[in-house]
Amino acid sequence: IKTGRSVVLTSHSMEECEALCTRLAIMVNGRLRCLGSIQHLKNRFGDGYMITVRTKSSQSVKDVVRFFNRNFPEAMLKERHHTKVQYQLKSEHISLAQVFSKMEQVSGVLGIEDYSVSQTTLDNSDNLEQQETEPPSALQSPLGCLLSLLRPRSAPTELRALVADEPEDLDTEDEGLISFEEERAQLSFNTDTLC
CATH class of the missing domain: 3.30.70.1150 (ACT-like. Chain A, domain 2)
Incomplete structure (x- = not known):
């Protein structure tokens, strides 16, 4: 990987990410909760x-x-x-x-x-999900009801791992570029029947 570029990996295995990555971004219930080096996250969430x-x-x-x-x-x-x-x-x-x-x-x-x-590894840490759970929303507007219906429920902690731009960590000259296509979803609903 050349300077100024990164590879984004997604995994549910913290052990795998600890071995491959220099920085981690952790998402819980679809929301980014923390970002940092592996040691920083172990110090914060390790138990x-x-x-x-x-x-x-x-x-x-x-x-x-x-x-x-x-x-x-x-x-x-x-x-x-x-x-x-x-x-x-x-x-x-x-x-x-x-x-x-x-x-x-x-x-x-x-x-x-x-x-x-x-x-302890981040996989073994019970603090990670306990400290980062989101309190239930008290919104009662139609939009709030819709958002609460769309909010993921009891989803496992999802890990987003980011490999920092450190060429010495790689054994290949391949740039390892990843391209993503944006997906858009359209919703149509009747606000009278939401709540």
């Missing part, structure tokens, strides 16, 4: 840590699960495999320093081979 633990044996996994149940009761088990577990922990319950302190205290005792603590 904790992902803790991944690899153990030396399957028995050690059971010990790690017991440890989490006792020490991090609010943690949610996301994945459990033969020698690996992954938990999501909200940052409001504990600080990052406390997480590392507790993990370091028991890593040798519980047979932990290694562990990692990372920021």
Whole structure:
């Protein structure tokens, strides 16, 4: 992509967009709610840590699960495999320093081979849709009634991802231009029957 040009991607997968994009625009119920870098959105909407633990044996996994149940009761088990577990922990319950302190205290005792603590992905963030929902409209005019009928209801969060103009991120000389055609819809209605 040459300077001054961008590629617009649309996806429902935040993970995909985090890997491909430098800037994100998030739409909820058809309205643009926020725009920024991935890190900016994680800081604003992120709600904790992902803790991944690899153990030396399957028995050690059971010990790690017991440890989490006792020490991090609010943690949610996301994945459990033969020698690996992954938990999501909200940052409001504990600080990052406390997480590392507790993990370091028991890593040798519980047979932990290694562990990692990372920021939650935008896919894992519950705050994104909760903070950005639109309050119901109180308009009662015919136009307000029409608009409320046309407003999408309980639609999933739609993600619009924007790739910024950074040529070093691309492996090809292709300009990657995308063209869009404008679609227009016409509505005819009787205002006496709307409300």
